[in-house]
Amino acid sequence: MPKSFTIKVLNIVSKIPPGKTATYAEVAKKAGSPRAYRAVGNILNRNFRESRWQLPIIKGKPVPCHRVIKSDGSIGGYAKGSLAKEKILLDEGLKIEKHKIINST
DNA sequence: GGTCTGACAGCGT
C-alpha cells in the first residue's frame, strides 16, 4: 500500500483506461480522501512540471493526468492549457462539445 | 514548524 497520497493519486490516474476520463473527485475518493480533490490537482500539476512537461511514470506506467477532468465534465485546467488537454482527449476518442466531455448519450 | 497556494466542488446570489 502506498505511503503518500501522491503515489495513490498517480497510481489511480495511471489506471484510467484509454478513451475514458475520471474526475478529480473520483480520483481523490479512490485515493482515500474524497475531499482532497484540491490536493489531487495540485499534485498532478506540480508532478507534471517536475517531470519536465512529460507524462510522469509511476510503477513503470505513464500517468495520463490529462484524462482527469472536472466533475461537471468540463476540461478543467491543465498545465499546458485546457485547450491542449481538450485536444488530447479528442485524440483519445472522447467526444467533446463546448469544451465539455460527453460520456455516452 | 507554521503559512500560503492550487489543474476543484458545492451552494448562494
Next chain:
DNA sequence: CACGCTGCCAGAC
C-alpha cells in the same frame, strides 16, 4: 441560467 464566494485536503515554501 451565469457568476461569485466559501470550504476542503495535501503539498510546497
